[in-house]
């Protein structure tokens with residue numbers, strides 16, 4: 001008999017949250033190729049919760065996650081993970097289209113000057129999304145891993161799936177050190193490597209494409225920025241938010257196709273970010289304190305993929321979380337766990353149609 005019922009590939013937020021939802025009932029192993037879980041996308045996010053992001057279907061997962069993120073059950077975490085700051089969607093022309101389920105209101109120039117002091121005159125109006133919040137990503141990810149282990153789950157780091165073969169209703173996973181592990185189910189939560197893990201398991205890849213995004217921490221000659229709203233534009237060319245009293249996190253909203261890798265920022269993207277930032281506010285720039293990049297991985301229709309593969313039994317997809325994998329993780333993990341275990345959906349996601357996220361949509 002196999003030692004485990006499920007092997008989850010990847011210990012980022014997707015693997016950790018799915019694992020935490022199933023470990024009490026099924027013997028579950030997470031394998032993570034890096035020395036610690038969260039090294040890739042999960043540890044590099046911009047850490048915000050934005051209900052309007054990703055379109056109406058993603059918004060359902062985000063909205064369903066909100067209560068869990070702000071008031072988690074006590075045995076999961078003593079503290080909530082959200083800190084509300086609001087988001088100002090700037091525009092030079094048309095206001096952005098935002099799903100009607102998301103609370104917003106129009107802000108005219110005078111109020112805009114108060115919300116974003118030093119804003120340049122060409123920005124005349126904006127849409128304010130008051131519910132936007134910071135997410136404490138490290139604490140959320142740690143809480144999921146803690147819940148997973150407490151429920152009996154096992155995490156092995158520094159362990160990479162090389163190949164997986166299926167025979168007699170069971171997967172044999174071959175690791176980089178030559179050893180093997182067996183389980184009837186394989187869950188692919190490998191982030192940017194999701195298609196590679198599929199191919200290594202003789203499963204047809206779905207076209208999950210990693211795209212690099214750059215983040216810059218800037219020190220500027222202005223103080224009182226910590227509680228500044230997130231500021232972005234309706235054309236999707238930048239965003240920034242206050243980090244410390246005189247520091248901000250800034251992104252040029254880049255989306256550079258790349259192979260799965262340990263992503264690093266390029267000088268040109270940092271320069272682009274700064275140039276765009278200079279078009280928004282008159283704050284003098286002191287210096288770049290640090291910069292980093294991470295991969296956001298998208299399915300061809302930019303919706304995440306949750307469900308069993310249609311061609312190969314026992315292979316479960318939990319991939320394509322794009323730029324919303326943290327904010328959707330509570331609801332997505334509940335939905336994915338229900339699908340994996342073949343159970344009724346949890347009340348948190350009972351009204352969300354899982355077919356929208358099924359890999360079946362690619363075989364039609």
Ligand SMILES: Cc1cc2nc3c(=O)[nH]c(=O)nc-3n(C[C@H](O)[C@H](O)[C@H](O)COP(=O)(O)OP(=O)(O)OC[C@H]3O[C@@H](n4cnc5c(N)ncnc54)[C@H](O)[C@@H]3O)c2cc1C
Pocket residue numbers: 009010011012013014015031032033034037038039040041042043044045046047048049159160161162189190191192193197213214215293294295296319320321322323324325326327328
């Ligand atoms: C710059 C940036 C900003 C972002 N901002 C936000 C935000 O504000 N809000 C939000 O909700 N989301 C945001 N995201 C998106 C979010 O970070 C991702 O959607 C999420 O982290 C994806 O989680 P994951 O577990 O799928 O991937 P990862 O965290 O990358 O985890 C996948 C893991 O699988 C492991 N793995 C791969 N192949 C193998 C193998 N063969 N064997 C074993 N292990 C393997 C990898 O080592 C990796 O650790 C942002 C992302 C980036 C890059």
